[in-house]
Each structure stands twice: as structure tokens, then as C-alpha cells.
Amino acid sequence: MKAMGDSLVTPDLTARTDLARLIDHTLLRASTTKADVDRLCGDALEYNFWSVCLPPLYVRQAAQRLRGSETRVCAVVGFPLGQSKTEAKLAEAESAIDDGARELDMVADIGALRSGDNEAFYVDISTVADLCQRSNTILKVILECCYLTDEEKIRGARLAERAGANFVKTSTGFGPGGATPADVVLLRKALTKKTGVKAAGGISTLGAALQMLEAGADRIGTSSGVKIMEEALSKSG
Amino acid sequence: MKAMGDSLVTPDLTARTDLARLIDHTLLRASTTKADVDRLCGDALEYNFWSVCLPPLYVRQAAQRLRGSETRVCAVVGFPLGQSKTEAKLAEAESAIDDGARELDMVADIGALRSGDNEAFYVDISTVADLCQRSNTILKVILECCYLTDEEKIRGARLAERAGANFVKTSTGFGPGGATPADVVLLRKALTKKTGVKAAGGISTLGAALQMLEAGADRIGTSSGVKIMEEALSKSG
Secondary structure, rough: OOOOOOOOOOOOOHHHHHHHOEEEEOOOOOOHHHHHHHHHHHHHHHHOOOEEOOOOOHHHHHHHHHOOOEEEEEEEEEOOOOOOOOHHHHHHHHHHHHHHOOEEEEEHHHHHOOOHHHHHHHHHHHHHHHHHHHOOOOEEEEEEEHOOHHHHHHHHHHHHHHHOOOOOOOOOEEEEOOHHHHHHHHHHOOOOOOOOOEOOOOOOOHHHHHHHHHOOOOEEEEEOOOHHHHHHHHHHH | OOOOOOOOOOOOOOOOHHHOOEEEOOOOOOOOOOOHHHHHHHHHHHHHOOOEEHHHHHHHHHHHHHOOOOOOEEEEEEOOOOOOOOOHHHHHHHHHHHHOOOEEEEEOHHHHHHHHOOHHHHHHHHHHHHHHHHOEEEEEOOOOOHOOOOHHHHHHHHHHHOOOOEEEEEEOOOOOOOOHHHHHHHHHHHHOOEEEEEOOOOOOOOOHHHHHHHOOOOOOEEEEHHHHHHHHHHOOO
């Protein structure tokens, strides 16, 4: 398993666990049922994914299903628009942690960022980050990069890091664009080593996942984790 | 102005207000800034739209901007996935009403509906509906129809009506499909006259809006309100 901040070159494809431990196995679709969540968790256990990433409604179910395993539950907060009020994001975060989430993927207020209101952008994040620090929870802050200029991405990433984010994440997967290697490079350069980069949005093949890791991503968010692992295993076989 | 439940044939295109009073002028995009909200409200005042439809973060600003006008503020709740916990939806609804929202567009838990858990689906809605009834707030319940069978749409609409919804809405605009005339007809038939149907998602032309009204829609949600009104005015000129 790679620790955050380690040099992340192409993982060893023969080491099934290596790659799986970099993947947040993700299910963020309005049509999700409890049966889907159960399957997602079953896949996560089979492949030993780092986490399952889910909306608040399904956190408790997933945490119960994954109890005793190495796979964490990651909950999205303010997802995908990031236009809940800070109090709502905080309450959602508290509830998800109570339900068993050990990581949160919170959507930042990029409207504030784009308007130059750095203070509002920062406080929205730091409010949730303070809770996360008190409760030993990893906080990933999503910048919907497809809507941002490079200057906004860099400023947003640095403000998020200063506010206490453990990761900056490229995309929700609900915007018109997802993760790009160029954005991963940009965010990686903007951040210090203590803060990770999560690439997510449209990563549906092994090749795309490896491209993100080579660009400097420390974590991959994808709903195609099983397909990616099967590709990796067939190549290593 | 048409009252909800009136027969809704093609509105008189020469009556600019007629059509405008059926439109929730909508801005639900991650990139929104306060300047965008100000423009949206300005347009709503100019065309006399029934409401502006916005995420919670912008409700207070819009309510202040629209004070004293006929245009209401409508806030989305649990949007667009509907996979917040009921407590979170309730808190979001309370906060939006405090901030000045007079209508709420809440996304239902279609995972529960699809799993046959009518009780969970109903309670999620009735919890928010009870608040809305106490505070004289219109509640629209969104069924993300593109993910549902006809049986699920009918069952969902009837449960929503019984739980206290004032409208059932076809789509969020974030799914793979938006409003269709067939779904409007289906929902209209499933509901009694006291409950309206709101068509939303992908309605970007006057023709599409009129098609929905002819199918039985009582309200139109669109981010193309200005374009639609300009089309209507040019035809009537």
C-alpha cells in the first residue's frame, strides 16, 4: 500500500492490492438502491478497495457491511453542487461521521472562489475541516475544475490546504468535464506534499487510471473499479 | 395568471404574463456566482416569472433582491441525488424557508421507491411536507423519472400526493433524461386535481414548453426562461 505523499509511479500491476488501495470505489447515482450498495461493498471487499464512496443516505449501511475490513466508508458532502450552506455541510459531515464515515468528499463553494471571495471559500472548508481534525476523519475538498481557470484552481487548492483539507479532488463527475492529467499536474504543483490529489470524474479504464497516477494523483475515484482491476489482472496474468 | 388545477391549454402567446407566471426561472449549476443570481433575479423581475429556483446558498440573496415583487424564491432540497438523510432535508428546508423561500423542490428517495420501501419513501416526503404546511410553503417533490418504470412513477406520485406534496416534478435536469410529454401525461393521470405537475429538465424552447403544458403540466422549470419568453413575444409580435 502506498502512503499518501509517497512517490507514485505506475503501480505494480501484478500486485492486485497496490492499485486497489488507491481506489475510492464510487456509487453516486440517483437510482441507487440498498441492493446496489450491498453489491458495491461486496466488490470492495473482494478487491480490497481503499474505500467505498457514497451519499449520506447509504453510509450507515455500508459501514455495517464493511465492519472489520480494511475498506473505509467515504461520504460525499454538499454533493455535487457545493451550494448547500456551510451549516448544512457541517451537519451532513457530522451525521456521516456518526454513521461510520472515515473520509468525506466535500464540494467547495466555487462560486465564492470565482467571485474572489476567498474568505467565504475558506471558512466553508475550515468549518468542516475542524470537525474532521477533531474526529480523525480524512477531508477531501472537491474543486469542480471544469468550471475554473488555472489561477482559480491553484488559488482554490492552496486555500483548501490552508483550511485543513487532506486532499484536493478534481471533479464531482456531474459537471461537463471530469479529471484531466493536466489538472492533476497543476493541483499537485500547487499543493505541498502533505496534501494529496484525488482524480475523479470519467476515469473508466486502467489506462486512464494509470495516466492520473503518473500525473501525480494519490487517489482515484471511479465507479469502474471492478473493470479497472479486471483489466489490471488480465494484463498481469 | 393560471391557478393551479385550471385547465391548461396553450397559453395566449400575446399575454406575456400568462406564460411567465407558469415558469420557475432556474439556475442550478455548480459554477453560479452571486452576480449570476443577481442577473437571474433581474430577468425574473423583467419578465415577471412565477419564481426563481436556486440552491440553498443563494436563497437569502434572491429573497432580498425580489422583496416586494410578485416573484417567489424556490429552493431545491436534497438536490439533485435525493440521497441526503431525511433530517438533512428537513434542516435544509427549514433554513431555506427562514431565508425567504416560499416554494421547495425536494428530491425524493427513489432508491426506496425502487426497492418497494413505500414507507421510507413516504416518511421522507411527509416530514418535509408537514413543515411546509405549517409554514405555508409550496412543496414540489421531484421523481427522477428517467430512472423509473411507469409503475414506479405512478406509485411515487400517489405516495407523494398522500404525503402532502403540492406538485410532483418530473426531473432534476441532472439525470440522463429530462421531462417528456408522456411522463407529464402519466403523472397528471396519477394525481388528483389538487396536486400539480411540474415539467423540468431539458425544456429549452417555446415549443418544448408548450408541449409540456399541452400534456398537462401546471408549471415549467427551465433555465431558458428568457429565451422562451423572447420566442413567445416575437411570435405574438
